[in-house]
Amino acid sequence: xxxxxxxxxAIERHISQWEFPVEPKNLYDPLRYFISIxxxxxxxxxxxxxxxxxxxxxxxxxxxASALELFHNFTLIHDDIMDKxxxxxxxxxxxxKWDTNIAILSGDVLMIHAFQALSSYHAETxxxxxxxxxxxxxxVCIGQQMDMDFEQIDTVTEADYIEMIxxxxxxxLGCACAFGGIIGGASESSIKSLYEFxxxxxxxxxxxxxxxxxxxxxxxxxxxxxxxxxxDKKTILYTTFQSKATDEDKAEFSRLSTASNDExxxxxxxxxxxxxxxxxxxxxxxxxxxxxxxxxxxxxxxQPKQNLFTLAEFITNRSH
Amino acid sequence: xxxxxxxxxAIERHISQWEFPVEPKNLYDPLRYFISIxxxxxxxxxxxxxxxxxxxxxxxxxxxASALELFHNFTLIHDDIMDKxxxxxxxxxxxxKWDTNIAILSGDVLMIHAFQALSSYHAETxxxxxxxxxxxxxxVCIGQQMDMDFEQIDTVTEADYIEMIxxxxxxxLGCACAFGGIIGGASESSIKSLYEFxxxxxxxxxxxxxxxxxxxxxxxxxxxxxxxxxxDKKTILYTTFQSKATDEDKAEFSRLSTASNDExxxxxxxxxxxxxxxxxxxxxxxxxxxxxxxxxxxxxxxQPKQNLFTLAEFITNRSH
Numbered sequence: 001x002x003x004x005x006x007x008x009x010a011i012e013r014h015i016s017q018w019e020f021p022v023e024p025k026n027l028y029d030p031l032r033y034f035i036s037i038x039x040x041x042x043x044x045x046x047x048x049x050x051x052x053x054x055x056x057x058x059x060x061x062x063x064x065a066s067a068l069e070l071f072h073n074f075t076l077i078h079d080d081i082m083d084k085x086x087x088x089x090x091x092x093x094x095x096x097k098w099d100t101n102i103a104i105l106s107g108d109v110l111m112i113h114a115f116q117a118l119s120s121y122h123a124e125t126x127x128x129x130x131x132x133x134x135x136x137x138x139x140v141c142i143g144q145q146m147d148m149d150f151e152q153i154d155t156v157t158e159a160d161y162i163e164m165i166x167x168x169x170x171x172x173l174g175c176a177c178a179f180g181g182i183i184g185g186a187s188e189s190s191i192k193s194l195y196e197f198x199x200x201x202x203x204x205x206x207x208x209x210x211x212x213x214x215x216x217x218x219x220x221x222x223x224x225x226x227x228x229x230x231x232d233k234k235t236i237l238y239t240t241f242q243s244k245a246t247d248e249d250k251a252e253f254s255r256l257s258t259a260s261n262d263e264x265x266x267x268x269x270x271x272x273x274x275x276x277x278x279x280x281x282x283x284x285x286x287x288x289x290x291x292x293x294x295x296x297x298x299x300x301x302x303q304p305k306q307n308l309f310t311l312a313e314f315i316t317n318r319s320h
Numbered sequence: 321x322x323x324x325x326x327x328x329x330a331i332e333r334h335i336s337q338w339e340f341p342v343e344p345k346n347l348y349d350p351l352r353y354f355i356s357i358x359x360x361x362x363x364x365x366x367x368x369x370x371x372x373x374x375x376x377x378x379x380x381x382x383x384x385a386s387a388l389e390l391f392h393n394f395t396l397i398h399d400d401i402m403d404k405x406x407x408x409x410x411x412x413x414x415x416x417k418w419d420t421n422i423a424i425l426s427g428d429v430l431m432i433h434a435f436q437a438l439s440s441y442h443a444e445t446x447x448x449x450x451x452x453x454x455x456x457x458x459x460v461c462i463g464q465q466m467d468m469d470f471e472q473i474d475t476v477t478e479a480d481y482i483e484m485i486x487x488x489x490x491x492x493l494g495c496a497c498a499f500g501g502i503i504g505g506a507s508e509s510s511i512k513s514l515y516e517f518x519x520x521x522x523x524x525x526x527x528x529x530x531x532x533x534x535x536x537x538x539x540x541x542x543x544x545x546x547x548x549x550x551x552d553k554k555t556i557l558y559t560t561f562q563s564k565a566t567d568e569d570k571a572e573f574s575r576l577s578t579a580s581n582d583e584x585x586x587x588x589x590x591x592x593x594x595x596x597x598x599x600x601x602x603x604x605x606x607x608x609x610x611x612x613x614x615x616x617x618x619x620x621x622x623q624p625k626q627n628l629f630t631l632a633e634f635i636t637n638r639s640h
Contacts, residue, residue: 027465078428082421101402101468104424108398108431109461115435116454123443130450134436141429145347148421 003310004045007058011044014062015069020113030094030106031113035073037089042315043068043176049308050180050194053301063120064129064179070114071133072172075140077107082148111137121183128182136175143168150234161239162203170202177308186301193298197312200292204316207285210235212318214269215278226265232257236284241277249275289316323630324365327378331364334382335389340433350414350426355393357409362635363388363496369628370500370514373621383440384449384499390434391453392492395460397427402468431457441503448502456495463488470554481559482523490522497628506621513618517632520612524636527605530555532638534589535598546585552577556604561597569595609636 016036020028044065051061079085080093081103087093095103118129146164150156156164177198181191213228214237228235241253249271256267272278289312296308336356340348364385371381399405400413401423407413415423438449466484470476476484497518501511533548534557548555561573569591576587592598609632616628 021462024462024465024469026469027462078424081424100420102465104398104401105461105465105468108428109458111428111431112454112457112461115450116458119447119451119454123447126450127439127443127446130435130446131439134432134439137432138429138436141425141432142341142344142347145344145422145425148425149344149346 003307004049007045007048008041010058010062011041011048011065011069012038014066015041015044018066018070018113026098026102027106027109030077030098030102031073031110033097034077034088034094034106035070037091039069039073039089041069043072043172045311046173046176046198046308047179047183049311050177051184052307053180053299053303053305054184054186055303056180056184061180061183063117064183065176067114067117067129067133068172068176068179070110070117071137074107074110074114075144077103077110079144081107082144125182129179132175132178132182136171139167139171140169143171155242156234156239158236158239158243161234161236165206166199166203169206170199173202173205174199181299184301186299190299190301193295197292197295197299197308200288200295201312201316204285204288204292207236207281207288208316208318210237211278211281211285214265214272226261226269229265229268230261236281237272237277240280240284241272241275244277244280245271245275285316292316323627324369327365327368328361330378330382331361331368331385331389332358334386335361335364338386338390338433346418346422347426347429350397350418350422351393351430353417354397354408354414354426355390357411359389359393359409361389363392363492365631366493366496366518366628367499367503369631370497371504372627373500373619373623373625374504374506375623376500376504381500381503383437384503385496387434387437387449387453388492388496388499390430390437391457394427394430394434395464397423397430399464401427402464445502449499452495452498452502456491459487459491460489463491475562476554476559478556478559478563481554481556485526486519486523489526490519493522493525494519501619504621506619510619510621513615517612517615517619517628520608520615521632521636524605524608524612527556527601527608528636528638530557531598531601531605534585534592546581546589549585549588550581556601557592557597560600561592561595564597564600565591565595605636612636 018035020031022028044062047065047068048058048061076088077094080088081095081100085093086096093103094106115130115133118126118133121129143164143166146160147168150160150164174195175198178191178195181194186194210228213235214226216225218225228238232238241249245253253268253271256264256271259267292312293309296305296312299305338355340351342348364382367385367388368378368381396408397414400408401415401420405413406416413423414426435450435453438446438453441449463484463486466480467488470480470484494515495518498511498515501514506514530548533555534546536545538545548558552558561569565573573588573591576584576591579587612632613629616625616632619625
């Protein structure tokens with residue numbers, strides 16, 4: 001994303017120089033550590049680009065953009081506890097490096113700092129941004145709970161799966177785009193379109209993520225493909241297969257589930273392709289991508305939308 | 321608190337009928353359960369009474385009052401995880417009744433609902449209340465971290481101890497009183513005085529709590545006295561003793577620390593009394609109580625302050 005490197009550098013500076021209190025060290029050292037690990041800073045970038053549609057300089061959109069990045073980091077710290085994840089972005093997670101209590105409390109205070117990051121906006125804008133962030137944050141928690149609940153049940157419908165990824169990840173991208181519109185003083189209908197652009201793009205991104213985990217080029221993805229298949233994760237491929245496959249294919253799937261790792265991955269991928277599941281999911285991904293682009297087309301603004309179109313294309317057509 | 325029973329009933333109705341989403345059950349059932357357990361609703365009562373100084377009807381101060389009560393309940397759910405507490409208010413804690421992941425996430429979403437509870441205020445008031453709640457919430461997390469840190473160190477100074485209880489519990493009472501002033505349109509200096517009234521009262525209340533745990537009447541306190549002594553908790557009595565006692569008294573304290581439960585409680589209480597520690601702490605409690613009352617006296621308003629004075633007297637002069 002070389003086109004956006006200056007903006008990402010500005011976000012990085014703003015986030016990494018965040019003035020957390022020095023003490024207590026056990027509360028704030030984990031945050032300094034976790035935030036410096038990095039990340040793609042996709043959400044704040046969408047806020048900056050959306051605000052640019054209305055000629056808003058970076059320094060005015062940065063506080064809103066940073067609020068979302070801080071909030072996102074809070075969700076990662078708490079999700080890592082719940083998932084018992086030892087590593088994030090190649091480094092030890094907070095609950096592993098310190099302990100669970102510290103990860104709970106550091107996450108809590110980070111969420112509050114995210115809300116506090118909006119304080120520089122004047123009252124009307126502050127209220128609109130806060131209310132949208134509140135609603136989005138509640139939905140993200142609901143999505144995380146749905147994701148945890150899915151682990152305990154056998155069958156997840158496609159509709160439930162899409163609703164889960166919409167809540168767990170996509171609404172925050174919708175919020176990021178709408179933030180740009182709110183800060184830019186966009187019309188109600190354009191704020192709504194910006195939100196739906198981000199939301200649909202987020203769903204397309206997540207479906208793409210599921211597909212790449214199985215069918216990506218391992219050299220480009222940067223990890224062995226098939227991890228989701230091995231862990232029987234309820235991805236879009238899995239749920240589609242469960243609802244559409246013939247009894248014969250399901251029997252073969254069942255046999256493969258206890259096969260060796262290589263046979264399981266190769267066999268289930270072949271089943272996904274032959275049964276039309278892969279094609280169906282690619283089409284689904286394209287549908288959400290098109291919905292996103294249609295919403296972006298509807299946004300009324302006084303600056304060109306090319307940057308947002310390019311970034312949207314980039315993140316949904318990626319091969320890794 | 322018979323004088324306030326109607327107001328407390330109004331708070332109870334408002335909180336217990338909070339419209340959380342029905343689903344996901346694993347996210348919201350714990351909240352419905354925990355909030356219905358009850359509690360004294362002291363913080364929201366202070367908001368209502370403070371707002372009444374400016375003739376504000378209950379229905380206008382209830383949303384702000386409820387935000388604080390929801391926030392307080394969030395801190396209890398997460399504190400109970402950190403303290404591994406099995407019981408709260410006589411009933412099983414959330415992480416015990418469900419599990420730790422559910423308690424983390426339910427707590428998270430409850431904190432967001434607390435912020436969302438302020439949405440009915442117009443933008444200027446909303447911003448002032450939000451910024452104060454943000455700042456208070458950060459301080460509460462810092463106080464909780466200090467409390468956890470104190471368990472790992474040998475010596476805690478009186479100043480550190482007072483700072484910890486100020487942050488962990490008293491700022492929220494300060495915030496509750498200031499909320500009433502903000503909602504009532506009080507002057508800046510009166511909002512500040514209301515805040516400091518609540519803050520100092522909170523410190524006095526907490527010192528009283530420490531004293532009653534050792535010297536209260538067990539029938540009135542409703543539990544065996546001396547629990548803090550048995551668990552070597554760093555209370556105001558303990559920290560004062562550590563800084564003021566003679567070497568001889570400290571040696572006796574040391575000997576008692578491994579004695580039988582009854583001897584330990586009786587012996588250490590006798591030491592606290594004979595060495596002047598109890599007297600010192602009672603005086604300290606009175607000092608904060610007086611500071612609180614002096615701040616309340618400074619508040620400019622158009623209604624009598626008697627209700628607030630009475631409630632403040634009641635909670636700091638209680639014997640249980």
